Amino acid sequence: MSITYLEAIREAQYEALRSDPNVFLYGQDISTFGGAFKATKNLSREFPGRVFDSPISEDAMIGMAVGAAIEGARPIIEMQFADFSSVGFNQIVNQAATLYWRTNTPCPITIRMPSGGTAGSGPFHSQSMESIYAHYPGIVILTPATVEDAYWMLLESVKLNDPVIFCEHKFLYYHLKSEGFGEALPIGKARIARPGRDATVVAYSAMLHEALKSAEELQMDGYQVEVVDLRSVKPMDTDTILASVSRTGRLLAVGESFPWGGVTAEIIARVSSEAFHMLDAPPMRLNSKDTPIPYHPNLWKTHRPTTSSITAALRTLLRY
């Protein structure tokens, strides 16, 4: 029985609702309709009175989740698209993320954000916001790249006593399949997705798969590229990255969000500062281009990093 990334997200919510009566779901169109992507399909039927259609009020959705969490509930909030969290931004970064530090009150909320680009989705249904949220203290940012992580990390998120931004990639929803959920890996730890000795690519979410394809391509040329799946953007598992770079001496960081600042800059800053002498070549990074995300697939394919742009960057890095 093969399970998609999207089904894993549904199953994790099923399991969270089943195992803890304090869990509830709140989001636009998630009840009988099952959500814009069907990530909550049937859950309102299976758990009557625990899955709610929300008004189009992202600010209030997050605020209400914080209030509910204070009272001991563990809400899962679905943003219809990550892009719309921009109108719930204040409640995320200033209300949810500061609650524990200010008042010693844990804030166990999970905000599911369907993230990332797909062809034809345009500037406002394609965004990757992990770099924005990770800048703020007080939030955990998860970016699962596999069916297994989608399942286990979502379940873990709900159990965590802190706000979690769960960035699930829309491009992986239907494409990515697995035979089961495997084993849970700990949150906050990166994973060597493919071992190698010539260069390290650090990637996450959909970009992991582009990086893996790239590593595969380069293997034909005799290169062994190591691919690290970050899994969690904040905290970022610096130790695993440094260990990999210490073996390969070369680093390429790949992310889908905008190029200024963000995940890839943070990776490079950490490696350069903490493992400078392990680097045999200048570290490199690849991000989307510095414009809004284009609607037309012709443009979109060039806007984000792809297997071929990763391969090209790696060739430069390996030749250095």
Next chain:
Amino acid sequence: MSITYLEAIREAQYEALRSDPNVFLYGQDISTFGGAFKATKNLSREFPGRVFDSPISEDAMIGMAVGAAIEGARPIIEMQFADFSSVGFNQIVNQAATLYWRTNTPCPITIRMPSGGTAGSGPFHSQSMESIYAHYPGIVILTPATVEDAYWMLLESVKLNDPVIFCEHKFLYYHLKSEGFGEALPIGKARIARPGRDATVVAYSAMLHEALKSAEELQMDGYQVEVVDLRSVKPMDTDTILASVSRTGRLLAVGESFPWGGVTAEIIARVSSEAFHMLDAPPMRLNSKDTPIPYHPNLWKTHRPTTSSITAALRTLLRY
């Protein structure tokens, strides 16, 4: 006649209103009251009908500025504190910042953001948001550190046909004085605030002054620390930074915003990638701590970088 940083901001707005009838000011309490910090003092009297008190509606304030800009006006919007721009975030990053790219329509709006920490201001009246806005395509982020830049860069912002986030530092408002406005430097270019040959500190806004004091301190120990004033966070003047690092071989990036991602990570990523072999020591960075900004001065002083923490970091860097 000595002029403060705050007065420079008032004067620039005066001059902008005087020289272009399309300029208007919109913000909370900025009309007869002259603004929470008095940055618009008397302007409503001097320019009747062009300085407006706004409802407490940051989202609508930015939206209305975009509409006005489309019609050829050049609004200056005052956020009462940078921190409150979090509720205007969507209009900034998705409406204003995408307008030109999407529709070929310039969006000349200037958003003034009283930024940064002062003692006793707490988590929601102390934030530095330049790292957040700079992540997005389509916006210019200015961070003046001097009275001269406060004046000229604000005037330039209003003339620019793109959205500008003007991060003015509250800590500098009254403290910083100058004898005049001097000469305008071009926007997008950094400045060598103090020449040196042993290490480069890249800083901006209030942190520039901490870095300068630090350089002064270290001079007594015989070190020549070069201090670069970034001036503009986006675009970031990589050339000037690289040229400095090529002379000194050592880099410390200092910023007041939160430590994950942001300006200092971007500086280090650029230098490591583009001038790897010029570095004689691992690049370093200093930011605030990874918690909300504390209310009590005891905590606040430790939370943000200061002359003493910069000096300590520089000693490590110089000894390397």
Next chain:
Amino acid sequence: MMWMKCTISIVPATSTLHSPDVAVHADMREDFLKTLRCIILSRILEEKLGSLYRAGGRIVGGVYLGRGQEAFSAAAGNNLRYGKDIYGPLIRDQAGRIAYGEPLLDAMRTYLGVITGPMRGRDGNIHRGRPREGCMAMISHLGSLLSVVAGALFARRLRGTLGDTVGATSIGDGGTSTGAFHEGLNMAAVEKLPLVISVANNQFAYSTPTSRQYACEDLVDRARGYGIEGYSVDGTDLLACVATFRTAFARARAGHGPQMVVGKLLRLGGHGEHDDASYIPDSARHKHEARDCIEVAKKQAIDLGWITEAEIRTWEEESRREVDAAQAIASKEPTPDPYRETWHALSTSELVEGQHG
């Protein structure tokens, strides 16, 4: 000359009390027929877009149609002068756009993503606009366009170019729950701007029924709380819509501040063409609001003796030819070439950064 009564309940706002019924005058004939022509064209264009979507291949991204909302949308757009007034159309305003004067090619080119269209493949479908000509290009975030339209009017008043121009924008029942909508509307009211806001209450926001969206009886009950004038109209009744918007626009132009027109109707289709709307219960499909406004309007026009069935058929044929012609042109035009794209998000090209890293 025939007279007909249509039911328009114009709700009293802060200061002004409107008469609750408006009679249909002969001088509505011209507006009515012009609008009818637009909604026929709109429906035919949208049917084409829907079938192109289902056929696959040419349209990229989603298709969001205004079926059932044409009368309400066009009756508003009909009061706007292209190039003079300001329009901020939303998701289901194809008919309003046509009435306003947006060229059919703009729609077709944008759906096909060709570079000749106003969005040049950078953005798509309903997000199109030509802001400098007065047609705003919505972002997806619901509610956030209102303040932009308000700002354009504000700037005109400031610069002395307002004259008798007016602005108009739309929102759905779902969009009224956004903070952006509230802030924008309140600000427009405070500034007393000449703005007409159409609230298309089509009973659903995607799949969400109004019972999960608001708790008031009628969204027009909000007008008073903003201190603006409000109208409630049967959105399936073109005559009523034309009469109501005529009043609302006249009052906006005359300086009475924002006017909120709430139209009750039903979305006659899915949220987008990917959606079969199976969640809409049969009970809703049999209510008065489920009437097809185009059929209602045709009958009204024929009953009033303003047009014949044959004339309508001629319009339909003409519309089909117009749509086919637009499609024929647009489908031959080039899609964007990423290697010719400048990738400049700033108009000040000196400030555009190169690639770093």
Next chain:
Amino acid sequence: MMWMKCTISIVPATSTLHSPDVAVHADMREDFLKTLRCIILSRILEEKLGSLYRAGGRIVGGVYLGRGQEAFSAAAGNNLRYGKDIYGPLIRDQAGRIAYGEPLLDAMRTYLGVITGPMRGRDGNIHRGRPREGCMAMISHLGSLLSVVAGALFARRLRGTLGDTVGATSIGDGGTSTGAFHEGLNMAAVEKLPLVISVANNQFAYSTPTSRQYACEDLVDRARGYGIEGYSVDGTDLLACVATFRTAFARARAGHGPQMVVGKLLRLGGHGEHDDASYIPDSARHKHEARDCIEVAKKQAIDLGWITEAEIRTWEEESRREVDAAQAIASKEPTPDPYRETWHALSTSELVEGQHG
């Protein structure tokens, strides 16, 4: 037994029509006197805070007082049970906090920034709270607390722990213009939560007069648009406030959904203690709303024969002693030590990152 008429206009909401006048019953005596005691204590505490601020040295950051708003605030807080009901006080709710049962020491310790206070020097002044005991700790962003209070009530209903508990929160005239307030209130209405919202219309938002904040006649006109019950009350009249909130809380507890109580009053001071409020025109200072609610309340109580001047003086002396005692305790307590601070923004300490770079 004396009867007195006070003017409470209770505005009709969607479904319920309240009688426009309420008579003062003897059974109000207890609530009235309890509230009067609270507002006297609140005023004395705030005077102390103001003088500490002006003296300089001990209080860090700003001081924001509720002078003139005590009656309105306390009449709400008096209906809340500490540790049972949920309270989301705002800027000018010192009196409400006292009536609710927040210890005086919490206020004093927070203003002095000592680590024994609920905020431990991490946040200050009016931002204090003990969320797990039901007292929310506001962030500065106006309007954003409403949905948090709503969420707490929502969770209780979901978990079956709601019982007869209720929630209450406040907003100013200025705060009503925020999108957050609109979204939160609308959501609370949709969820029909037992929530009382006090709108303290004190005529100014910092320096901004209401004419630049909203265009409706009375903010209570908004209630109908949310489908909730609304009340308009003279905020300087403690009797009226006690009577109105009593009804509102009773109806909230009885399942009638959110209740909005708009109080008309004037801020009798600056926005904060740094502000001389010179922008408030003399005309405003001479209006009915400029009455000092404490003086009004004292007179009401004496006129009703519920208390004597001597008893009031005793209360004042007791209050002064309470305040001095709190100050004496708090001012000896330690301020935060940065080297003992863990700097952990997450409760899950394994996920806290070290310093990098």
